[in-house]
Amino acid sequence: MKMKDKIVVALGGNALGNSPEEQLKLVKGTAKPIVDLIEAGHEVILAHGNGPQVGMINLAMSTAANSAAGTPEMPFPECGAMSQGYIGYHLQNAIREELLNRNMQVPVATVVTQVIVDRNDPAFQNPTKPIGAFYSKEEADRLVSEKGYSMVEDAGRGYRRVVASPKPIDVAEKETVSALVEKGHVVITVGGGGIPVYQDGNSLVGIPAVIDKDFASAKIAEILDADYLIILTAVEKVAINFGKPDEKWLSKINQKEAETYISEGHFAPGSMLPKVEAALKFATSKPGRKALITSLEKAKEGIEGKTGTLVMLD
Numbered sequence: 437m438k439m440k441d442k443i444v445v446a447l448g449g450n451a452l453g454n455s456p457e458e459q460l461k462l463v464k465g466t467a468k469p470i471v472d473l474i475e476a477g478h479e480v481i482l483a484h485g486n487g488p489q490v491g492m493i494n495l496a497m498s499t500a501a502n503s504a505a506g507t508p509e510m511p512f513p514e515c516g517a518m519s520q521g522y523i524g525y526h527l528q529n530a531i532r533e534e535l536l537n538r539n540m541q542v543p544v545a546t547v548v549t550q551v552i553v554d555r556n557d558p559a560f561q562n563p564t565k566p567i568g569a570f571y572s573k574e575e576a577d578r579l580v581s582e583k584g585y586s587m588v589e590d591a592g593r594g595y596r597r598v599v600a601s602p603k604p605i606d607v608a609e610k611e612t613v614s615a616l617v618e619k620g621h622v623v624i625t626v627g628g629g630g631i632p633v634y635q636d637g638n639s640l641v642g643i644p645a646v647i648d649k650d651f652a653s654a655k656i657a658e659i660l661d662a663d664y665l666i667i668l669t670a671v672e673k674v675a676i677n678f679g680k681p682d683e684k685w686l687s688k689i690n691q692k693e694a695e696t697y698i699s700e701g702h703f704a705p706g707s708m709l710p711k712v713e714a715a716l717k718f719a720t721s722k723p724g725r726k727a728l729i730t731s732l733e734k735a736k737e738g739i740e741g742k743t744g745t746l747v748m749l750d
């Protein structure tokens with residue numbers, strides 16, 4: 437690895453928590469491994485998920501609209517924008533503080549980021565993206581009948597609402613993000629996969645959906661010509677036969693192995709599958725690009741080649 441890498445870091449749900457109090461506490465811990473990477477001389481661009489938060493915001497607004505006079509329904513793109521502001525606000529302050537604690541003067545900012553999708557993406561006909569809280573079967577059935585939500589069982593962890601998740605095509609604010617990165621700023625972008633929009637002449641029009649943040653992170657990493665995409669989640673490595681007696685943790689996978697494991701169904705849709713697919717997409721987009729899936733706590737060791745699952749072309 438060369439001395440200074442350009443790294444896009446995608447933060448998973450365990451980095452943020454489920455309430456403002458929890459998030460404010462958790463981001464202090466989240467900032468440490470991020471600042472470790474900055475301190476080691478890398479250029480860091482940060483992306484994050486918003487599944488729990490965008491679901492919470494949308495449900496709260498919808499509940500208020502049904503009960504309190506004068507409170508409007510809040511469309512999904514606006515909920516996505518709110519989640520970027522809410523999460524970015526906490527993250528940028530935590531990173532700023534951690535940098536200052538280490539006597540580092542590096543500007544940090546969140547860019548409200550729109551991600552362009554195809555309004556005819558078949559994903560709009562088939563909601564797959566889990567958002568919001570986890571519910572019991574009974575609660576899920578009630579939300580289906582009361583609110584018309586689509587609910588599915590999420591990787592053995594309970595029932596969650598699902599919404600459409602189109603693939604990211606382009607990032608509307610890419611020149612701004614790139615200019616800030618070139619200036620040495622730490623940029624938080626494509627939060628929650630970006631606000632989904634489609635292009636209509638000169639207009640960008642919001643469309644109800646939640647883009648997968650792992651795919652959006654791979655997209656911005658490609659656009660910025662990053663060296664590394666690091667997807668941080670709750671597990672140190674990716675496994676085959678996950679949770680089974682013959683579970684095997686993987687240190688390195690190439691394109692052929694990744695495609696085989698995907699087709700054999702080793703990665704749960706809505707959780708590990710998009711991570712492996714996004715990692716593979718980035719790693720195979722140009723020779724030399726690498727993707728790493730590991731835990732938040734192990735980010736620094738991971739980039740040093742000591743742990744995590746490295747996804748490479750070959």
Ligand SMILES: Nc1ncnc2c1ncn2[C@@H]1O[C@H](COP(=O)(O)OP(=O)(O)O)[C@@H](O)[C@H]1O
Nearest residue numbers: 448449669670671674675678702703704707708
């Ligand atoms: N094959 C697998 N290997 C490792 N973890 C897996 C696998 N399949 C499913 N998982 C689960 O996927 C989780 C990561 O997905 P998720 O929690 O949805 O991501 P995020 O960190 O982006 O919120 C892991 O913590 C693990 O519980």
Ligand SMILES: NC(=O)OP(=O)(O)O
Nearest residue numbers: 485486487628648649
């Ligand atoms: N938008 C998104 O992918 O969020 P999560 O990572 O929280 O699922």
